[in-house]
Amino acid sequence: MSPLEATSTSCASQPASCRHGNLNASARRWFLQKKMAESVVRALYGRGTSLTLASKKIKEVPKCVSRLTNLSVLLLNNNSISALPAELLSLQHLAELNLGNNALKEVPAVLGHLESLKKLYLFSNQITVVPPEVIGGLQNLVVLNLNHNQIQRLPPEIKSLSRLQRLSVLDNKLEEVPVELGHLTSLSEINLTSNHLSWLPQQLYQCKELTKLYVARNKLTSLPEGIGTLAKLQVLDVAGNKLSMFPVEFHLLPLKEVYCEGNRFVRCEPMASVQDAEVLSLKELVARFVLREDRNRSSLVHRMLPHYPFLTDLLANGSRCALCLGPFLTTWLECVHFIRLKDVKVRSSLTIPVRALLCSYKCFNADGHSYYGVAKR
Template sequence: MAEAVVRALYGGSTSLNLSSKKVREVPQCVSRLSNLSVLLLNNNCITALPVELLSLQQLEELNLGNNALKEVPAVLGHLESLKKLYLYSNQITLVPPEVLDGLQNLVVLNLNHNQIQRLPPEIKSLRKLRHLSVLDNKLEEVPDELGLLTELSEINLTSNQLSFLPKQLYQCKDLTKLHVARNKLTSLPEGIRALTKLQVVDVAGNKLSMFPIEFHLLPLKELYCEGNRFVRCEPVSSVQNVEVLTLKELVARFVLSEDRNRSSLVHRMLPHYPSLSALLASGSCCAVCLGPFLTTWLECVHFVNLRKDMKMRRSLTIPVRALLCSYTCFNRKGQVYYGVATR
């Protein structure tokens, strides 16, 4: 090991490979390699990093995978040039917020196979992050701030304890791969249609009953969804109550309809009433008549074939959620939506 460091020091090397050397402590002399851009320390027994490593201001890639770290070393927060950071297969339980604040140029972050229960909101500091992998941890939730990482291309949260995903996730418009298999998800948040570049979705081994609205309009190439609790198309008798809309709902539907007409008085005046605009923002439209409504009148499902409807190789049929504004639309001939019965 010493020979490798000396050789790098006198040769002006920009990379140093100390992987699989049974290293327990990183030699402080490594901090003298100020031109280092790549440092490989994986497959060792390292429990901490010396503070002197903050002198490695040119370092762009650091691999600390398969060591004995119990938290993300604080010194990493001072390595502002880091673009790739690998911390897989350690014993990490904590990700200090102050460390993330200093990693604003990070592109790849791999925290696989640790014991992390939460990611701090300060993850929003990683504005250039493209690949985030926290596979096989103990995550119980993901912070809303993840949606601020708008350059994310791939997220892997497989094998955790997640029961929900934040709706802000769909602000990551460049996302192409979403892996959330083997969690405890009962639903995916509405708005996934915004991810127009999404190609791969893996939700296998969760507790999903159906996919969110307009899921079938995504340009997916791969979908893995085995081992969920999807609703099935079975005949069940239904009871249709008399439709009685509240005055609030009637007015909301009128305003929403008028707002579609850019020349209408309602459309021009609505920006002057921000609280009303905020209320109407939660509205939706009927899958049959396309008319707007504020609250869900009838929750339905339709069954989509991956090969026929989404041009994928598999011929699997999946349930996709749909909202209808009234029983009038529900009973219309030719529509392909089914009411959802609970047992």
């Protein structure tokens, strides 16, 4: 008798409804169990590297799967699995695991020991927590899909996923993004659509390989400054937020697609306004002097600054005037200019408001520029 025959059920042991051609629920379960057993045995004796148990209506993973030590791909999606057996620890060659659309309430602890995993799909479960000890053991992960769960936060230990290229946490309950996400410098795609985010960390811009960023349908009122460092960003989706304008230098990004409908962008309704010259504080005057001198590499100020780390950190928050290009420390005057995007796929208007920072009312009152002050109603 062959191994495959050994798993088969004789006709006499089949459900009566099956023998008479009436495929009721009991008969369908019998066929599914039979097919599942055949799949496992075929993989076991054929030394297979891939096993598909998707859509088999199983509630638990057969422990005999742990004997398939050569497995590199295991598909368990579309079932009713609520936990994984510890025996799966033996699958040390497993590179792809799909547990999507099951009944998991937490990320199984055994996953933290499967160090060869590169692709992990946990979408459409009931997960509320991502344990730090599990995520910290997945250092070779390239793709992580946590879509359609109930996750409220990602642990700081996510920074250990140094090879991660695609992170998707769409349709969860995230209220913040950990600053440690900035350590994932291999990330090329991030999807945080449909969460409860009200802000994004500036550290996100350390992900220099990022080409796609999806943060639609959140509660964002602004994007952090410095977005110009994402020199490879091609797709940005910020639709359905509360943005009033885009950050400085946004229009210089190599974007091919921008989705921004459903925000609260400022509108261009010009009105005359001339402001009196301001009086700068002593701190601001000194800061501007030091920032100007620091540009000159041969100056004494430039040579001495490294000896004053506190001052260096303070001046790191400085900006540059959009008109005169002079440096300043305080965001003295927030303005906006309206940019018409070219060669970019946009669902709404091609003209978008982009923030501009001016160093003084003197620059603001100058003629010949297209910057507008922002009037609040």
